[in-house]
Amino acid sequence: MDLIELKDVHKTYYLGEVAVPVLRGISLTVAGGELVALMGASGSGKSTLMNLLGCLDHASSGEYWLDGQEISKLSANEYARLRNRTIGFVFQSFNLLPRTTALENVMMPLTYSRENLSDQQKKQRAADLLRKVGLADRINHQQSQLSGGEQQRVAIARSLVNQPSILLADEPTGNLDSRTSKEILRMFQQLNSDDGITVILVTHDQGVAQWAQRTIRIKDGLLEGSGEPVEAGNVA
Amino acid sequence: MRIYITIKTALNALRRNVMRTMLTTLGIVIGVAAVISMMEIGNGATIAIQKTMASIGANTLAILPGAANTGGINYGAGTLMTLTPQDADAIARECPALADVAPVVRARTQIVYGNRNWSPTYIYGTTPSFLGVRQWTDLEEGESFDEHDVRNSNRVCLVGQTIVRELFGGRSPLGKEVRIRNIAFKIVGVLKMKGANMMGQDQDDILLAPWTTIKYRVVATSLGSSSQSESATTISSSNNPYEAVSTSLYPVPSTTEQSSTPQPIRFANVDQILTDARSSGSIPSAIQQITMLLRERHHLKASSPNDFNVRDMTEITKAMTSTTDMITKLLLCVAMISLVVGGVGIMNIMLVSVTERTREIGLRMAVGAEPADILRQFLTEAVVICLLGGTMGIILGRTSSNIISTVLHWPTAPSVTAIIASVIVSASVGVIFGFYPAWKASRLNPIEALRYE
Numbered sequence A: 001m002d003l004i005e006l007k008d009v010h011k012t013y014y015l016g017e018v019a020v021p022v023l024r025g026i027s028l029t030v031a032g033g034e035l036v037a038l039m040g041a042s043g044s045g046k047s048t049l050m051n052l053l054g055c056l057d058h059a060s061s062g063e064y065w066l067d068g069q070e071i072s073k074l075s076a077n078e079y080a081r082l083r084n085r086t087i088g089f090v091f092q093s094f095n096l097l098p099r100t101t102a103l104e105n106v107m108m109p110l111t112y113s114r115e116n117l118s119d120q121q122k123k124q125r126a127a128d129l130l131r132k133v134g135l136a137d138r139i140n141h142q143q144s145q146l147s148g149g150e151q152q153r154v155a156i157a158r159s160l161v162n163q164p165s166i167l168l169a170d171e172p173t174g175n176l177d178s179r180t181s182k183e184i185l186r187m188f189q190q191l192n193s194d195d196g197i198t199v200i201l202v203t204h205d206q207g208v209a210q211w212a213q214r215t216i217r218i219k220d221g222l223l224e225g226s227g228e229p230v231e232a233g234n235v236a
Numbered sequence B: 001m002r003i004y005i006t007i008k009t010a011l012n013a014l015r016r017n018v019m020r021t022m023l024t025t026l027g028i029v030i031g032v033a034a035v036i037s038m039m040e041i042g043n044g045a046t047i048a049i050q051k052t053m054a055s056i057g058a059n060t061l062a063i064l065p066g067a068a069n070t071g072g073i074n075y076g077a078g079t080l081m082t083l084t085p086q087d088a089d090a091i092a093r094e095c096p097a098l099a100d101v102a103p104v105v106r107a108r109t110q111i112v113y114g115n116r117n118w119s120p121t122y123i124y125g126t127t128p129s130f131l132g133v134r135q136w137t138d139l140e141e142g143e144s145f146d147e148h149d150v151r152n153s154n155r156v157c158l159v160g161q162t163i164v165r166e167l168f169g170g171r172s173p174l175g176k177e178v179r180i181r182n183i184a185f186k187i188v189g190v191l192k193m194k195g196a197n198m199m200g201q202d203q204d205d206i207l208l209a210p211w212t213t214i215k216y217r218v219v220a221t222s223l224g225s226s227s228q229s230e231s232a233t234t235i236s237s238s239n240n241p242y243e244a245v246s247t248s249l250y251p252v253p254s255t256t257e258q259s260s261t262p263q264p265i266r267f268a269n270v271d272q273i274l275t276d277a278r279s280s281g282s283i284p285s286a287i288q289q290i291t292m293l294l295r296e297r298h299h300l301k302a303s304s305p306n307d308f309n310v311r312d313m314t315e316i317t318k319a320m321t322s323t324t325d326m327i328t329k330l331l332l333c334v335a336m337i338s339l340v341v342g343g344v345g346i347m348n349i350m351l352v353s354v355t356e357r358t359r360e361i362g363l364r365m366a367v368g369a370e371p372a373d374i375l376r377q378f379l380t381e382a383v384v385i386c387l388l389g390g391t392m393g394i395i396l397g398r399t400s401s402n403i404i405s406t407v408l409h410w411p412t413a414p415s416v417t418a419i420i421a422s423v424i425v426s427a428s429v430g431v432i433f434g435f436y437p438a439w440k441a442s443r444l445n446p447i448e449a450l451r452y453e
Helices: A046-053 A075-085 A102-112 A119-133 A148-160 A178-195 A230-234 B001-014 B018-055 B087-092 B130-133 B147-151 B161-168 B210-220 B230-231 B256-259 B280-297 B316-357 B356-368 B372-409 B414-444 B448-452
Strands: A002-015 A017-031 A033-037 A061-066 A086-088 A166-170 A198-203 A212-220 B060-065 B098-107 B111-113 B116-120 B122-126 B140-141 B154-159 B179-180 B183-191 B206-210 B272-277 B309-313
Touching: A002 A046, A017 A046, A017 A198, A033 A046, A033 A178, A046 A166, A046 A198, A061 B001, A075 A086, A075 A102, A075 B356, A075 B372, A086 A148, A102 A119, A102 A148, A102 B001, A102 B414, A119 A148, A148 A166, A148 A178, A166 A178, A178 A198, A178 B448, B001 B018, B001 B372, B018 B280, B018 B316, B018 B372, B018 B414, B060 B280, B087 B098, B087 B272, B087 B280, B098 B210, B098 B280, B111 B161, B116 B161, B122 B210, B130 B272, B147 B210, B154 B161, B154 B210, B161 B183, B161 B206, B179 B206, B183 B206, B183 B210, B206 B210, B272 B280, B280 B316, B316 B372, B316 B414, B356 B372, B356 B448, B372 B414
Parallel strands: A033 A198, A033 A212, A086 A166, A166 A198, B122 B206, B154 B183
Antiparallel strands: A002 A017, A002 A061, B060 B272, B060 B309, B098 B122, B098 B272, B111 B116, B111 B179, B140 B183, B154 B206, B179 B183
16 A cells, blocks of 8 residues: 555645745655655755655645545644654754754654653663664764764654654755765665665755655656656565 | 653753853842842831831730719719729730730829929839830830739839939939838839820830839729729829719728728729730731620620720821831832843743744654644743742842841841742743743744754
8 A cells, every 4th residue: 555645736835915836736656665766956846745745734735645544634733743653854954952962862752752651761762773873882972972974863763763654854965975975875775675664865866866766756846757656666 | 741751851951051041040030039138128127117116006905994984974984993903914814916914003193202202194003014015125224123023012113214314313213212102112123215105295204113012002092982093092182173073982991990801802903904916917806805805704795885995006007007018019019020020031032042943943843743842841941940040039039138137237037928929920920921932932834943044
């Protein structure tokens, strides 16, 4: 079954009286366990689409099926809960809390979780994830004591702490050098193949998109070539 | 559990920017400290004013016997002889709202020392607690007579400054003897200068002696007279315009008869009982306690009127209440202003903090924080800051009022109400002034917040 299905999604912003259509009828599907790249130049509607996929924004019209549930009409609070439970975010600028240790950063989303974990369990889970991303020796380092690559790994660990089924990475390598970028991308690939997490890489970099099994291209608010799932069979 | 997590998150957030937290807290610290020290100094001032007022007799209650009424003629207040020394003892014992109780027997006569004589305005027979009632316990020299002197009707007395001046020419009269109607009284103490009272009467023109001495040695004949001891004895009958009153109903007993049938002591009456309430606030309850006790002791039926009057110094009490009220209100205004200033400070810093942490808010929302979570977090931060500041403010306020009282010798009194109030007020300041920034934070759009530079 498709994990994500968009049906004829429109998004129009209003600048005063002027309507600015950003997404003009997008239909796409992403199967569970896929590693997809979402590509497009700036101004193409790529970010808007990512915000919709990440439940940060509501579509103006159209349907959004997530895990067999039509969610485009849910309230802001229900969206918040979906973001907490099913979606992990990785940002270009890492967005770690300043003056906070790696461990606390990873534990932060658990604060808003409906799961009732003890402090000990939370710490355990966060520490396990940090170990998994290769930062076992950086657990108690503060944000400012970590390199860019390390910060992004903390961010990845943080996005995984609520065990989401989708990982949404917005230009995850945009602020990293090429060697670190490779490491991070390899990590996404690993998470995808080993843990079966659906990963959506949002990028404008062809080099990054190459790591994906399938590329969805967006231009002027429409999908280019409408992205036939030709490579869908390659799912590992 | 959720509250615990919220508080922990708030503390973490505050710890991340210690300097800002300290500065924000400072506003509240100063506010609360100002409130507390103001309240304590104010309390001290109020108490000092109350003491001053009490010394001019604001808390004094005078219990007078009722008016005698025979054959349609009313003899005016204080003409019944219903008050006894035992009443005074009972009042002292059973009325908790009273501090001191003193029975008073008045006399009006001449006193003589050497070749000088003088008629004091007041010759009072009383007990040592009279000095407590009149706030006169500090003596110029010597010491007061005591209960023992009262029991034994010892011939000792205290004199006021006017008598010292008139009889002794200002020299110390301590240990000298004055004669009151040919009875020698040893002066054991001299009262401090008190000046005139509000009616212009010289309060220093006074002689105090044990009431038993005045009653049984000086006045001695009050029994059987319907008027007060003062008028009954000292004025010769030729000057007495009310001759009808002194007409005896019974044959006058001879000296032998008098000595063989001593008057039982229980018939002794006093002219008035002076008491003072513990504070101006307890005056109404004191009056009630006295009235109930005396009605019971005098076996009055529910239908019959009181055979005594309790007088309070309504005028002075009113002046005192309005003065202290005014001080309290003034201080409350000052307190409010400083807390509002502190609160606005908190609001400012919280607003800056919200702007500064826009990305953090966006991130928190992206990982699943609901607007209510964000609101709660920022509100908790504000309240934590306020409570923290409140606690430090209480300590600082107490310290500074202590310093003020030791260095400047201003009276201060610790005020528990001020402490409780400032904790409550600082928490509410946190909620009120923290709400707008918190609400603003919770209304941020996560997409824009994440993109915010």
